[in-house]
Amino acid sequence: xxxxxxxxxxxxxxxxxxxxxxxxxxxxxxxxxxxxxxxxxxxxxxxxxxxxxxxxxxxxxxxxxxxxxxxxxxxxxxxxxxxxxxxxxxxxxxxxxxxxxxxxxxxxxxxxxxxxxxxxxxxxxxxxxxxxxxxxxxxxxxxxxxxxxxxxxxxxxxxxxxxxxxxxxxxxxxxxxxxxxxxxxxxxxxxxxxxxxxxxxxxxxxxxxxxxxxxxxxxxxxxxxxxxxxxxxxxxxxxxxxxxxxxxxxxxxxxxxxxxxxxxxxxxxxxxxxxxxxxxxxxxxxxxxxxxxxxxxxxxxxxxxxxxxxxxxxxxxxxxxxxxxxxxxxxxxxxxxxxxxxxxxxxxxxxxxxxxxxxxxxxxxxxxxxxxxxxxxxxxxxxxxxxxxxxxxxxxxxxxxxxxxxxxxxxxxxxxxxxxxxx
Numbered sequence: 001x002x003x004x005x006x007x008x009x010x011x012x013x014x015x016x017x018x019x020x021x022x023x024x025x026x027x028x029x030x031x032x033x034x035x036x037x038x039x040x041x042x043x044x045x046x047x048x049x050x051x052x053x054x055x056x057x058x059x060x061x062x063x064x065x066x067x068x069x070x071x072x073x074x075x076x077x078x079x080x081x082x083x084x085x086x087x088x089x090x091x092x093x094x095x096x097x098x099x100x101x102x103x104x105x106x107x108x109x110x111x112x113x114x115x116x117x118x119x120x121x122x123x124x125x126x127x128x129x130x131x132x133x134x135x136x137x138x139x140x141x142x143x144x145x146x147x148x149x150x151x152x153x154x155x156x157x158x159x160x161x162x163x164x165x166x167x168x169x170x171x172x173x174x175x176x177x178x179x180x181x182x183x184x185x186x187x188x189x190x191x192x193x194x195x196x197x198x199x200x201x202x203x204x205x206x207x208x209x210x211x212x213x214x215x216x217x218x219x220x221x222x223x224x225x226x227x228x229x230x231x232x233x234x235x236x237x238x239x240x241x242x243x244x245x246x247x248x249x250x251x252x253x254x255x256x257x258x259x260x261x262x263x264x265x266x267x268x269x270x271x272x273x274x275x276x277x278x279x280x281x282x283x284x285x286x287x288x289x290x291x292x293x294x295x296x297x298x299x300x301x302x303x304x305x306x307x308x309x310x311x312x313x314x315x316x317x318x319x320x321x322x323x324x325x326x327x328x329x330x331x332x333x334x335x336x337x338x339x340x341x342x343x344x345x346x347x348x349x350x351x352x353x354x355x356x357x358x359x360x361x362x363x364x365x366x367x368x369x370x371x372x373x374x375x376x377x378x379x380x381x382x383x384x385x386x387x388x389x390x391x392x393x394x395x396x397x398x399x400x401x402x403x404x405x406x407x408x409x410x411x412x413x414x415x416x417x418x419x420x421x422x423x
Contacts, residue, residue: 006375007106014108014378016140016168022093028100030093031374033110033141033170034386036072037205037242039374040266040367047245047260047365049357050074050112052271053092054085054331055338056099057278057346061353063096063105068358071367072374074141074267076112081271084328086335089113093138107371108378110170113139114269118146118157131164141170143208143244151175151189152408155196156401162202168385172244172267173197176210184225185209188411190232194239196404199394206244206267207236223251226258233264240389242266249273249287253364260366268365270357275328277356278349279313280304297327304349309337 011029019030040046051062053075066073075096082088087095093111100109113134118124131142142165146157158173165171175193176185190207197204209232212225224245233243243265248256249272259265273287280303282290290298299310313330322329339346361367377386 006372006379010108010375010378013382014375014384016384018135018138018166019093019097019140022138023097026097026101028097028105029108029375030097030100030138030140031108031110031378032168032384032386033074033112033172034168034205035108035374035377035384036074036110036141036370037170037266038377038386038389039072039108039370041242042373042377043366043370045261046367046370047265047268048072048074048367048370049361049365050076050114050244050267050269051274051357052081052114052269053077053087053095054081054271054275054328055087055278055335056095057338057349058274058353059087059096060099060103060350061278062274062357063099063103063107063109064350064354065357065361066107066109066367066371067103067105068354069362069368070107070371071361072108072110072370073361074110074112076114076141076269078115078271079113079117080115081328081331085331089134089139090137093140097138108374110141111139112141112143112170112172114143114172115145115174116142117148118144118161119148124157124160127161128164131161135166135169139169141172141205143172143174143206145174145208147174147176147208147210150408151192151411152405155193155404155408158193158197159200159202162197162200170206171202171204172206172208173204174208174244184212184228185232186412187232187235191235192407192411194236194241195394196399196407198239198390198392199396199399201392203239203388203390204241205389207232207241208244208246211245223255224259226255226262229259229263229265237264238390238393245269251286253285253360256360256364257366260364270360272325272328273356274353275331277352278304280310280349280352283356295323302348303352305338306341306345309334309341312337 036048040048053059077092146154175189211229245265245268273283276289280300282298292298
């Protein structure tokens with residue numbers, strides 16, 4: 001556990017500059033994503049939980065779990081989630097800041113905009129306006145996800161948009177859409193993206209892959225391909241880019257422990273499980289909500305939301321023909337009702353998320369005591385800005401726009417079906 005003197009020093013110099021401007025009197029240590037990544041690397045074979053904050057209960061529970069484990073934490077929201085959750089790109093920093101101060105959270109936390117999706121020129125032009133506004137609203141880390149595009153266009157979009165990301169902020173890029181066993185990312189594709197970025201002086205903290213995982217409620221396929229992930233991470237070591245693991249649902253704790261032990265993954269997204277647990281739905285070790293014989297979610301007695309509110313939620317879902325993963329769409333229409341429950345009910349919702357998240361952080365992701373390492377990285381740098389991890393290795397002359405398209409033609413790619421981009 002960091003001593004109080006170190007925490008106070010980090011609070012003075014380590015908060016991201018947009019956070020310091022937004023919340024000048026706050027005692028929440030909200031930092032760049034770089035800080036969390038460096039802490040995991042410093043411990044070695046450790047992964048930061050990136051908890052998707054679909055509601056305040058998931059955020060509170062994850063923060064309390066990280067506090068208990070003395071672990072660095074990432075709270076994130078994806079672009080798609082911002083459309084069906086009360087928490088979104090524009091208010092997530094304020095929500096996290098408020099909760100940190102209320103709960104006296106002293107571990108460092110990054111605010112990550114996940115899956116900021118780019119599907120074409122229109123999205124790129126919109127991003128040039130939106131990304132700066134997101135950072136002004138308190139985002140401290142971002143995933144530019146142009147993996148929907150062909151490899152050359154993905155790289156060029158990342159190059160163009162990286163200039164709108166503050167140099168102090170965390171950056172994630174992605175190669176290969178999330179779509180299970182189809183269209184797996186390759187070593188060549190990952191190297192192409194990272195080398196091209198490096199040539200342009202862009203040094204992301206993380207790269208996300210399609211390494212066999214899926215998003216959703218039910219486990220399917222073979223899950224995360226550990227050997228493939230390890231091979232890609234090994235090839236990227238000269239560029240010091242770590243892995244971001246998407247879609248942890250559907251993979252057992254043992255498999256996730258292997259990811260931590262055998263790859264250079266330092267960030268893993270956990271979304272659906274936290275939401276379901278907060279509502280009181282039974283979730284198994286795979287992070288999947290369990291179903292009864294009628295293929296309906298199993299609501300645990302005296303857990304999560306009240307039985308009366310859960311009945312309303314189920315009826316609303318049925319009326320809208322929502323089932324399975326589409327239950328996530330209940331977040332926004334029931335935000336107020338969930339927050340209007342009694343204090344005792346809300347406390348149990350948070351407590352159950354805390355228990356699950358603590359288990360993952362401490363016993364699965366090996367993230368315990370990384371908060372101290374994160375604070376040390378700030379104090380060593382004497383700044384909120386830790387700078388890039390890598391130097392420029394590649395020649396810019398070899399990665400002009402024309403040469404990027406030429407190199408892309410030589411890549412062997414298994415596109416597979418359309419992917420899924422929601423954590």
